[in-house]
Amino acid sequence: MGLFKLLFGWPLAPVEALIRLGELIEEQVEHQMHDPALVRRQLEEVEDARAAGLISEEESEQATEEILQRMIG
Numbered sequence: 001m002g003l004f005k006l007l008f009g010w011p012l013a014p015v016e017a018l019i020r021l022g023e024l025i026e027e028q029v030e031h032q033m034h035d036p037a038l039v040r041r042q043l044e045e046v047e048d049a050r051a052a053g054l055i056s057e058e059e060s061e062q063a064t065e066e067i068l069q070r071m072i073g
Contacts, residue, residue: 047060
């Protein structure tokens, strides 16, 4: 069975590698979206922008809600 896969499976090796790469990227994105340190930093950036007058209170609330929803979802 191993020889059979070796002989006939090698043409599919690039496809399998591409699929695995996609899975690794997906895992990394999921990890980053749920990383508490990253979420905290994003929330602090929103607060700093609001304090500096770069965004309104409404925009700040909306951005905060989006960040928290990404973390939860």
